[in-house]
Amino acid sequence: MIIVTHRHGDHWAAIDLVKEKLGAPVFCHEADRAPYAAKVFDTLQDGAEIELGESRVRIIHTPGHTPGSICLLVDGVLISGDTLFPGGPGRSDTPAALQQMVGSITSRLLTLPDETAVYPGHGDNTTIAAAKREHAVFASRQHPADLSGDVTWEG
Numbered sequence: 001m002i003i004v005t006h007r008h009g010d011h012w013a014a015i016d017l018v019k020e021k022l023g024a025p026v027f028c029h030e031a032d033r034a035p036y037a038a039k040v041f042d043t044l045q046d047g048a049e050i051e052l053g054e055s056r057v058r059i060i061h062t063p064g065h066t067p068g069s070i071c072l073l074v075d076g077v078l079i080s081g082d083t084l085f086p087g088g089p090g091r092s093d094t095p096a097a098l099q100q101m102v103g104s105i106t107s108r109l110l111t112l113p114d115e116t117a118v119y120p121g122h123g124d125n126t127t128i129a130a131a132k133r134e135h136a137v138f139a140s141r142q143h144p145a146d147l148s149g150d151v152t153w154e155g
Helices: 015-022 034-039 095-109 128-139
Strands: 026-028 049-052 055-061 070-074 077-081 117-120
Touching (some): 026 034, 055 095, 095 128
Antiparallel strands (some): 055 070, 070 077
């Protein structure tokens, strides 16, 4: 099974090759299916659990970066796609999308145990403890109403 965390092209660029080499179906959240509907076998909803050997992968819907952004939680590891990075959230296209993503992060991800490792879709890894510390700086300040784009917690 191939799970794609969101609909941006950089996460789908080689999907046909990956499908061919693995012989596995592609899954994503329903809200991000449309651009790649012909390539998607089925969708995953918030709270779904997938057996992976003796582990279970839990799907966490975290809209904001895209409407169907999801994270995967398995054995103390969060695969965050482009929702959460060291230093801040993923890029947002509008102020409303940023607010939605920050809400997803604070209500769905920062509630995980501090020791949870975070593996984003790009770049370095982090932890929930580090993200909580960084977000506290962001939350302690006022921000312009039109804030969006590449935002950092401490910048």
